[in-house]
Amino acid sequence: MSISVKTSSAQETIELGYTVGRLLKPGDVVCLYGELGAGKTTFIKGVARALGIDEKEITSASFVIIAEHYGEHPLYHIDLYRIEGEDSLFDTGVDEYLQGDGICLIEWAERLNYQCSLSIKIEVGDKEERAFSIEGPEERITNLKKALRAWRKKE
Numbered sequence: 001m002s003i004s005v006k007t008s009s010a011q012e013t014i015e016l017g018y019t020v021g022r023l024l025k026p027g028d029v030v031c032l033y034g035e036l037g038a039g040k041t042t043f044i045k046g047v048a049r050a051l052g053i054d055e056k057e058i059t060s061a062s063f064v065i066i067a068e069h070y071g072e073h074p075l076y077h078i079d080l081y082r083i084e085g086e087d088s089l090f091d092t093g094v095d096e097y098l099q100g101d102g103i104c105l106i107e108w109a110e111r112l113n114y115q116c117s118l119s120i121k122i123e124v125g126d127k128e129e130r131a132f133s134i135e136g137p138e139e140r141i142t143n144l145k146k147a148l149r150a151w152r153k154k155e
């Protein structure tokens, strides 16, 4: 099942990340897809906020492939932009993070072959518009729809 959501500013994407983040559970793996500058890292800032992690900790560091953050649950921010080939992926030890009890968020998830709890595709539109397509199991998406209705109502 999937749901489409549009945002029209980075701040709104952080709020969307927050709304999704509140519904995540330990062991969840969220896969993010979208070109450079689409808003993957920005979205993860909102997830961090939902876990009580300072969003300033979430950065697009050039060398770090896996960054660990500790909030209500551990958040593992995995950015595979610089990964080339299966071997170097294996070397990162990413598997242990995926099997662990933290919440994993993966940028450039197409470089990994993994069945994620949620898949999020971001398309860049005009100006600051971003179109999100969030796919996952029915129960998840139903809960997310409810949470998003409550969020939109606040505006």
Ligand SMILES: Nc1ncnc2c1ncn2[C@@H]1O[C@H](COP(=O)(O)OP(=O)(O)O)[C@@H](O)[C@H]1O
Pocket: 007, 008, 009, 010, 011, 012, 013, 034, 035, 036, 037, 038, 039, 040, 041, 042, 043, 060, 107, 127, 128, 129, 130
């Ligand atoms: N609606 C939006 N959602 C997310 N980011 C946006 C939006 N509008 C503009 N931006 C800008 O686009 C950039 C997204 O960067 P980032 O989150 O690092 O992308 P990615 O991780 O996908 O490469 C930021 O500079 C952000 O301010």
Ligand SMILES: [Mg+2]
Pocket: 040, 041, 060, 079, 107
């Ligand atoms: Mg990024």
